[in-house]
Amino acid sequence: MVKPRPFSVIIQTMLKLRSRFWRLFRVYWLWFVRAGIVWLILVRLAPAPPRAPLGPQQVVETVKPQVCVHTRLIDEVYEWKIQRSLQMAREMGADTVVEFFPWAYAEPARGQYNWTSFDRIIKHARNQGLHIIARMGLVPAWAREDAENSTLNYLPDESFDEFAAFVAAFTGRYAGVVDHIIIWNEPNLSFEWGYRAVDPAGYARLLEAVYAPAHAANPNVVILAAPLAPTLEPPGSPNGLNDLLYLEALYQAGAAPYFDALAIHTYGFTEAPEAPPAPDALNFRRAELLRQIMEHYDDPARPVYITESGWNDHPRWTKAVRPSLRVAYTVNAFKWAEANWPWLDKLCIWALRYPISTRSYPDNFTLLTADFEPKPIFTAIQAYARGWQESDDLWLPAPGG
Amino acid sequence: MAARPWRLILPALALAITLWLWALAGVLFVLRWNAVERPGPPLKELFPYGEMRVGVDASYPPFAAATADDLFGLDIDLGRAIAERLGVPVRFVNMGYDGLYDSLKADQVDVVISALVIDYSRANDVLYTIPYYNAGFVLVSRADRPFTTINELSGYTLAFEFGSDADTLARAWLRRIPPFETRPYELPAYALDAVRLGQADAALVDATAARLYGRDFPGWNMQMQPVTDSLYAAAVRIDRGKTWEAINYTLQTLADDGTLAALVERWL
Numbered sequence: 001m002v003k004p005r006p007f008s009v010i011i012q013t014m015l016k017l018r019s020r021f022w023r024l025f026r027v028y029w030l031w032f033v034r035a036g037i038v039w040l041i042l043v044r045l046a047p048a049p050p051r052a053p054l055g056p057q058q059v060v061e062t063v064k065p066q067v068c069v070h071t072r073l074i075d076e077v078y079e080w081k082i083q084r085s086l087q088m089a090r091e092m093g094a095d096t097v098v099e100f101f102p103w104a105y106a107e108p109a110r111g112q113y114n115w116t117s118f119d120r121i122i123k124h125a126r127n128q129g130l131h132i133i134a135r136m137g138l139v140p141a142w143a144r145e146d147a148e149n150s151t152l153n154y155l156p157d158e159s160f161d162e163f164a165a166f167v168a169a170f171t172g173r174y175a176g177v178v179d180h181i182i183i184w185n186e187p188n189l190s191f192e193w194g195y196r197a198v199d200p201a202g203y204a205r206l207l208e209a210v211y212a213p214a215h216a217a218n219p220n221v222v223i224l225a226a227p228l229a230p231t232l233e234p235p236g237s238p239n240g241l242n243d244l245l246y247l248e249a250l251y252q253a254g255a256a257p258y259f260d261a262l263a264i265h266t267y268g269f270t271e272a273p274e275a276p277p278a279p280d281a282l283n284f285r286r287a288e289l290l291r292q293i294m295e296h297y298d299d300p301a302r303p304v305y306i307t308e309s310g311w312n313d314h315p316r317w318t319k320a321v322r323p324s325l326r327v328a329y330t331v332n333a334f335k336w337a338e339a340n341w342p343w344l345d346k347l348c349i350w351a352l353r354y355p356i357s358t359r360s361y362p363d364n365f366t367l368l369t370a371d372f373e374p375k376p377i378f379t380a381i382q383a384y385a386r387g388w389q390e391s392d393d394l395w396l397p398a399p400g401g
Numbered sequence: 402m403a404a405r406p407w408r409l410i411l412p413a414l415a416l417a418i419t420l421w422l423w424a425l426a427g428v429l430f431v432l433r434w435n436a437v438e439r440p441g442p443p444l445k446e447l448f449p450y451g452e453m454r455v456g457v458d459a460s461y462p463p464f465a466a467a468t469a470d471d472l473f474g475l476d477i478d479l480g481r482a483i484a485e486r487l488g489v490p491v492r493f494v495n496m497g498y499d500g501l502y503d504s505l506k507a508d509q510v511d512v513v514i515s516a517l518v519i520d521y522s523r524a525n526d527v528l529y530t531i532p533y534y535n536a537g538f539v540l541v542s543r544a545d546r547p548f549t550t551i552n553e554l555s556g557y558t559l560a561f562e563f564g565s566d567a568d569t570l571a572r573a574w575l576r577r578i579p580p581f582e583t584r585p586y587e588l589p590a591y592a593l594d595a596v597r598l599g600q601a602d603a604a605l606v607d608a609t610a611a612r613l614y615g616r617d618f619p620g621w622n623m624q625m626q627p628v629t630d631s632l633y634a635a636a637v638r639i640d641r642g643k644t645w646e647a648i649n650y651t652l653q654t655l656a657d658d659g660t661l662a663a664l665v666e667r668w669l
Binding site for chain 2: 010013014017020021024028149150151153189191195239313315316317318319322323324326327356358359360361362363364369371373375376377394395396398399400
């Protein structure tokens with residue numbers, strides 16, 4: 001007699017079980033149907049995600065129209081969080097928000113646009129009475145060579161026209177609603193330029209490619225040249241290029257006719273907002289050096305938008321200050337800009353809130369926690385923007401004097 | 402026909418037992434497979450550039466910081482220790498935090514060791530090693546009145562730094578547990594001073610701040626009770642499984658033989 005192998009025994013057992021199951025199903029099929037109905041009812045009873053219906057049209061109450069904040073809404077899953085964020089931006093007294101609108105999200109396949117995620121942000125911003133400055137970037141895989149090994153910031157020259165077509169589609173769709181567009185972000189950093197050597201002439205070509213199609217789609221659109229990362233990287237550095245040198249090179253590359261305004265990123269890092277600017281210092285007033293370059297190239301009438309600014313209060317990061325100083329520096333920065341920078345249109349703080357915590361020091365740039373808990377910096381900016389009196393006694397004196 | 406539920410239960414039980422036995426056999430096979438010592442892949446396969454390129458944001462002491470011509474800190478020492486055990490030269494690539502994960506994707510570095518907190522939303526892109534440090538919040542108290550849970554705070558005073566994450570956490574606790582008195586100070590060191598000098602019952606600070614304060618006051622027998630986790634780990638690109646395995650195994654051996662604890666003790 002041949003002894004059956006264990007594997008065949010298991011197969012036979014499973015076949016027997018299957019036939020027994022079907023026999024039982026034929027007898028008790030009504031109970032299976034009933035169980036299915038109960039399951040369906042239980043699924044329907046599960047709480048639905050919170051809805052975010054548009055409420056009455058809101059108006060921003062502010063006495064400081066320069067106050068603006070950069071939001072991070074595009075990666076929000078829940079619409080109510082988008083609505084809540086924009087509501088809190090309005091309540092803080094900001095009448096404008098900067099938001100990122102990634103090309104990769106809107107055009108996942110060549111020529112096939114999906115505006116859903118953009119629409120839901122824009123409708124809620126309008127409902128809250130907020131203006132939007134839209135930042136464009138992030139390349140879809142189909143527009144990148146070697147998409148597997150390139151980052152989303154890699155935009156080859158051959159795709160400039162494709163990117164321009166997307167920008168034109170965006171400006172046309174949202175004409176009259178979103179009339180300020182930032183083309184790219186910090187192209188003076190190699191990682192923002194897809195890990196290629198930074199190339200001011202290349203970025204000038206990108207502006208040229210975008211400018212005419214965008215204006216054809218929306219004659220009133222204001223094209224903002226990308227804000228540059230504040231950095232002291234020398235020429236030839238693999239990481240990037242000094243923002244002052246980059247802006248000079250951009251003008252020399254003939255970019256001036258292809259942007260209507262300049263976006264600037266200026267962070268205070270560890271210095272007070274009043275600290276004097278210097279070419280070898282990174283501080284809040286570095287914006288004045290960029291402005292001097294504009295004036296040098298006979299470009300004083302062109303407006304400036306500071307689309308990212310602020311201080312960080314992480315306890316470990318070397319470029320951060322204590323939370324108490326962050327509050328004081330930020331409010332004083334608004335006061336400084338109002339008193340001394342007539343060329344400035346908006347001063348936007350980075351950032352209102354992140355959708356989820358980064359679990360590192362970037363979290364300490366935000367004004368709200370991911371759970372919408374206002375930090376003292378939010379309250380301080382709100383008091384400034386809305387003309388409220390704020391308490392001076394925010395903390396206790398040091399123990400032991 | 403009368404219902405005979407055992408006719409349904411018994412086959413289901415038999416099926417469940419069969420599946421469990423298969424699962425057990427699978428586990429035993431994997432355990433046996435892993436127990437066999439095999440030569441690892443050649444270093445050239447683990448580190449194609451002939452060196453271990455470590456991405457680091459050297460603006461984060463005492464984990465990583467920079468002088469004009471050198472890097473130093475716990476993450477730097479850890480990177481060197483791992484490379485030494487693996488027998489491969491190490492090169493640190495200093496960059497901003499924003500570029501750390503992208504540098505893995507763009508193959509600029511082999512591993513990031515930079516106080517990275519394990520972030521499960523990045524699980525499709527990177528492999529994290531075992532954690533090497535917990536930077537979460539701790540409740541610091543005196544030895545004569547230790548606190549082991551936040552619920553014990555009720556009726557006592559809690560000190561923290563104004564505007565910090567501890568401030569936010571304390572306000573969240575106030576909504577969830579019976580009330581306690583809050584004492585915000587301008588600096589975390591002042592909050593810890595308040596406990597040491599008897600002006601507060603406990604302080605809420607991050608573990609690193611507490612450990613550094615403890616070095617300044619070695620005679621003070623402070624009690625530290627972790628209340629949140631913030632686990633630091635190294636990260637490798639998801640398709641570099643063998644590199645991850647080598648680094649993770651090495652990190653585990655450093656933890657097992659006490660080298661990791663000595664490194665942490667050196668800096669914190």
